[in-house]
Amino acid sequence: MRVAVVGAGAIADSHRAAYLAHRDDVDLVAVADVDEARAVAFCAHTDHAKPYLDLGTLLAEQEPDLVSICTPPGLHVEQTKAVLAAGAWVWCEKPPCRSLAEYDEIAAAERDGGPYVSFVYQQRSGSSAAHFRGLLAAGELGRPLVAHCQTTWYRDAAYYSVPWRGRWDTEGGGPALGHGIHQMDLLLHLLGEWDEVRAMTARLVHNVETEDVSTALVRFESGALATVVNSVLSPDEVSRIRIDCERVTVELTHLYGYVAENWTYTPASPLTSDDARWRATAEDVGSSHAAALTPVLAAWRAGARPPCSGADGRRVLEFVASLYKAAATGLGVRRGEIGPGDVFYRSMAGTPAGAVR
Known part of the structure; x- marks a missing residue:
């Protein structure tokens, strides 16, 4: 299985360690990062991974089967959709994204039988x-x-x-x-x-x-x-x-x-x-990234939805959105209450300026 990483910051070290722990099953072939020195330094601790400055070129040249998303949350939707469109699965760091609306946008880009997106709740x-x-x-x-x-x-x-x-x-x-x-x-x-x-x-x-x-x-x-x-x-x-x-x-x-x-x-x-x-x-x-990767690899081999994906991956994000709404409104929030017509569906802040109480 050919795997790659986008974003070579601190959390990427845990993904690299997880892939190396599964080196009999995976081959870490590339990393993409806007900081060339950081990408090169990441690759120095792998067998032969190649550094890239952008995800698009990595996807086109390496054709990975699975890509770790280790970038800031604001980039997760765009990068995840690009990886899915290229036919690769995604293993994405927490938080999955910035809102329930973004999560549903990601889910809509998946296809039955894969590729799927699984989130790192290790x-x-x-x-x-x-x-x-x-x-x-x-x-x-x-x-x-x-x-x-x-x-x-x-x-x-x-x-x-x-x-x-x-x-x-x-x-x-x-x-x-x-x-x-x-x-x-x-x-x-x-x-x-x-x-x-x-x-x-x-x-x-x-x-x-x-x-x-x-x-x-x-x-x-x-x-x-x-x-x-x-x-x-x-x-x-x-x-x-x-x-x-x-x-x-x-x-x-x-x-x-x-x-x-x-x-x-x-x-x-x-x-x-x-x-x-x-x-x-x-x-x-x-508990570790290496242990969390095991069922993702098994799901990829079976062409089945992995854990921490779909409705299973959305559950805690809905809870967090509900926590923010409850804090902003002073009211109790029930599971399933936040839908597309709710301001907290599109932003954890509820308003563009934020809503901290």
């Missing part, structure tokens, strides 16, 4: 997440009742000196879209469909258009209630999901990726020998 990929889902589905843990989802990171003024960051028109949103989307996607992956969200956002420190902190209350279809916090103001950085089920509290604490030891199971009563299986997985696969 926190789903760890085997411990699949283990938890299996236990929950089997009724081993009891009903989920209360949850907390936390992405509290720290970003200084230098981080926002990059021109496209902190702006609605280029980044699309603040930490709710650009940082916390990974943990929120994992929360939805673990607990299923959400029903209603209420939220607040604020701009407390950074001189940007978007928020730098958000909080939300969520009701799931199961009846479970959750709090969600996203911040770039927090020196003690952590990513955390805690789920209190009837029989056990399950907590995942990490920063950018986890393994089995980052999960703890605390039972309501002392462990029995049967309950020891809660903490055990047959194989400890950590």
Whole structure:
């Protein structure tokens, strides 16, 4: 499988590592970046990838089967559609794009049987997440009742000196879209469909258009209630999901990726020998880009829609749009409420000037 990368910035290193981890199945042939030196430096750490200054030339000359999109969010729609038109699949970094309208535009460019677009929600990929889902589905843990989802990171003024960051028109949103989307996607992956969200956002420190902190209350279809916090103001950085089920509290604490030891199971009563299986997985696969790539490659070989694609990839983006709408209006927002006639369908800001409360 011939693969290529567009955008040779920091996150592209994770894509390169993922491709090299699958080098028996893929051949990383090229990278495109407007900064020639950066493209050349990226290729120096590959077997024989060739640098390009533009995506169009790369697609025409290399004819890749799959292309990683590692550019700023404002470029995702145009570049993704170009790759699809060339007949290649897309593996696109988060956030998928800047709005639900853009997501639906991307989806409309796909064709049955492929090429498809899959988005990088790598926190789903760890085997411990699949283990938890299996236990929950089997009724081993009891009903989920209360949850907390936390992405509290720290970003200084230098981080926002990059021109496209902190702006609605280029980044699309603040930490709710650009940082916390990974943990929120994992929360939805673990607990299923959400029903209603209420939220607040604020701009407390950074001189940007978007928020730098958000909080939300969520009701799931199961009846479970959750709090969600996203911040770039927090020196003690952590990513955390805690789920209190009837029989056990399950907590995942990490920063950018986890393994089995980052999960703890605390039972309501002392462990029995049967309950020891809660903490055990047959194989400890950590969450990573390499692990997330595995099902994408399998789907490509089968000509099937990959995970984190289509309706599955849209779910967390709809949740984020609803969070922003709830914060701007002060009202609860229900799943499915935001459609083409809603201002939050075309912009997370809801208005061209933004709507931070």
